[in-house]
Amino acid sequence: MPELPEVERAKNLINRVAKGKVIQKVEAVEDTIVFTGTTFEEFTPRPAPEPVLNRDCTGKVFYVDLSGPGRMPVLHFGMTGMLQVQGELAEYYRETPKTASTDWPPRFMKARLNSTWQVVDAIFNARRLGRIRLCKSPLEEPPISELGFDPILSMPPLEEFSVLVLKRTCPIKALLLDQSFSAGVGNWVADEILYHSRIHPEQRANTLTNGQLEALHHQTSHVCLTAVAVDADSSKFPENWLFTHRWGKGKKTQHNLKLPTGGPATIKWITVGGRTSAFVLELQELAGPTTRTPRRKRDAKEDEGDHRDLVEPECDASPPIKRQKVCFLPSWTMSNVRLVIENPEQK
Numbered sequence: 001m002p003e004l005p006e007v008e009r010a011k012n013l014i015n016r017v018a019k020g021k022v023i024q025k026v027e028a029v030e031d032t033i034v035f036t037g038t039t040f041e042e043f044t045p046r047p048a049p050e051p052v053l054n055r056d057c058t059g060k061v062f063y064v065d066l067s068g069p070g071r072m073p074v075l076h077f078g079m080t081g082m083l084q085v086q087g088e089l090a091e092y093y094r095e096t097p098k099t100a101s102t103d104w105p106p107r108f109m110k111a112r113l114n115s116t117w118q119v120v121d122a123i124f125n126a127r128r129l130g131r132i133r134l135c136k137s138p139l140e141e142p143p144i145s146e147l148g149f150d151p152i153l154s155m156p157p158l159e160e161f162s163v164l165v166l167k168r169t170c171p172i173k174a175l176l177l178d179q180s181f182s183a184g185v186g187n188w189v190a191d192e193i194l195y196h197s198r199i200h201p202e203q204r205a206n207t208l209t210n211g212q213l214e215a216l217h218h219q220t221s222h223v224c225l226t227a228v229a230v231d232a233d234s235s236k237f238p239e240n241w242l243f244t245h246r247w248g249k250g251k252k253t254q255h256n257l258k259l260p261t262g263g264p265a266t267i268k269w270i271t272v273g274g275r276t277s278a279f280v281l282e283l284q285e286l287a288g289p290t291t292r293t294p295r296r297k298r299d300a301k302e303d304e305g306d307h308r309d310l311v312e313p314e315c316d317a318s319p320p321i322k323r324q325k326v327c328f329l330p331s332w333t334m335s336n337v338r339l340v341i342e343n344p345e346q347k
Helices: 004-018 158-166 172-177 187-197 210-229
Strands: 023-029 052-058 061-066 072-076 082-085 111-115 121-124 131-135 267-272 275-280 326-330
Touching (some): 158 210, 172 187
Antiparallel strands (some): 023 326, 082 121
16 A cells, blocks of 8 residues: 555655646546545636645645646545656556556546646555545645644654553554554554564553654654655665565565574564564564454465555445546646556456
């Protein structure tokens, strides 16, 4: 799932190809799940083309700041959404699959925006968990207004952070995943933060020591800043990051993560807050009371990666739409950007 670093990368990409440019035509496809609080028909153009002023994000949600009056597009990647520029492969958060293609338009598109310079972007989503909204004031309306602090934009000072953590009794991993607590922190980011903080994912938030709180505060910011600094390119992540070694569960190939002593690290997987969590046995000891939640059996393939068992609060189990209507709309305002959300489940 795209988390804060990947969404930050998308922000940079869309600013590069869209900022200051003008959208001439919008094409939208009917989908009552992806379009939330609006319809594909309402995702309409302005009376006259307007340039894109900026594109920004908070946590996993990003929006496009347009120059004229009216509502602005607010988007959430969902489980597998990402941004793609026409003629280029999409930027995946871990590795580019063999099925990736530069074919245009992508399959299962939901909306695309064409600009004067014919440079286009695409947003696509594999499971229709992405969301497209229109908001008058994105920062003052849900979903952004309901989010917690952003580790990049609004990390609270240690004292305030400690108060927020200590008043909660849930496992610390579950707290980090709570978007009303820390916006943008998802499964792998949370595990990375806890690994470097030397905190077990099941430890109760209200049992953390001052030293653990200080480490957690530092790493919450540091991990996100480090990932953003390399534009969320996982091949450039530090070799001692858990991310680089966490994907081998159920495989014969062993990871080579080392302990500070030089010995081999033991990576274990458990379920915390309904999510598969990786931790290093020797470095993240469980302290304080905990209540283990019975977990259902999973096969190795299912538990191998976070993207296989994500559950989004917005998830809708509605069946896929059998037929789609396409609405071609003249001129809007976001410049050479083309937004597309795909649904591989629709065939």
